[in-house]
Amino acid sequence: MSIRTSIYAINALKRTSQFNCIKNIGNSRCLHSKPLRLAMWGEKFNQFKLQVEAEDSNDRALRELDITLLKPHPEWRNSAAGPIWPKDYHKLLWEKWENNLHYKQEKVEQDTDWEKYCEENGFSPQEYLETADFQTLYGERLIWENYVRNFKGGVQPQQTRSNCFRKGEMSTGSPCPLCRDEKIVVTYNNLPLLHHFIDKQTGHLYSNLRTGACRFKHRRLVKAFNMAKDFGYLAAEADFVKYDLTDHRVNYSAL
Incomplete structure (x- = not known):
């Protein structure tokens, strides 16, 4: 007891x-x-x-x-x-709590978007990044490198747009890199697209202030990034633990 x-x-x-x-x-x-x-x-x-x-x-x-x-x-x-x-x-x-941890609902939604995309275009969102059309538009650059946002005044806004669409239609003349190309779909298993937004030095996502992605698509990108790590598509980070090796010594003064 x-x-x-x-x-x-x-x-x-x-x-x-x-x-x-x-x-x-x-x-x-x-x-x-x-x-x-x-x-x-x-x-x-x-x-x-x-x-x-x-x-x-x-x-x-x-x-x-x-x-x-x-x-x-x-x-x-x-x-x-x-x-x-x-x-x-x-x-x-x-x-x-368990449902939120394992992204069960989000996984079903993104899998549905993936299947719908394949039926409409005849290829997957991952295969689109290997097509000739994609190479013509972006070449070897990251998809957000050549993006320039139009803004009013002489001071650049300190945050990106909340959304590039209003009532299902494009509401701006300079949509973000994830909204301007309708064939780009953000999902957890679209790894080539996720690697465009991952810093190779740190393994973290670039800030949307650098990539120019709207806040709506950036939240979806962050969720897909966390889901990819949770499902094993991307390497997960482990905290470095510094051990005290004095507790594992073999030679003692009394011996």
């Missing part, structure tokens, strides 16, 4: 009537002796301990290796005997 469960058991016993003052009817005096109270507490706790061990769901989860029996917030219990939440509480609490 865990320490937290033991504390709950002690608090539950303290609230019971056995710990009230015991009155001796014969001589009308209260027994406040500390050894007597400790003996009473020890006896009642040993009786209650067996009940707690048999009903505690966390101990049962460790024994059965069932993670659904674990309660992520033990302080939400009404007693040491178990939780007050329903059986599907683990699913209700963590299902939304």
Whole structure:
């Protein structure tokens, strides 16, 4: 039984009537002796301990290796005997987080866009970057290198457009690099396109202030970049851990 469960058991016993003052009817005096109270507490706790061990769901989860029996917030219990939440509480609490972590909904949407693109054009978005039309437009340059945004006044805006489309139609004369070419589709598995926006030195995405992509397409680009790393299409970053090698030394002064 865990320490937290033991504390709950002690608090539950303290609230019971056995710990009230015991009155001796014969001589009308209260027994406040500390050894007597400790003996009473020890006896009642040993009786209650067996009940707690048999009903505690966390101990049962460790024994059965069932993670659904674990309660992520033990302080939400009404007693040491178990939780007050329903059986599907683990699913209700963590299902939304798991869906967001693995991009299930976004993956379905991007896969649908990929299939629709292949049906309309006869080739995939990834194969478009290898066609002669793409080489004629961009050559060996990155698709955003020759982009110049038109703006009013003599001071360049400090952020890109929110979107290049309004009501489904192009609303600007200088759309961003991802909106001006209708055959470019941003998806997690369109790796040649993602490499146009990834810095080779750091492995991070270029800022949209440098590429000129509108904020709507840049958010989609960031999501596709994270999905590609999550699904294993791109190399994921690992934090460097510096170990203390003094704990693994072989030669000791006492030997």
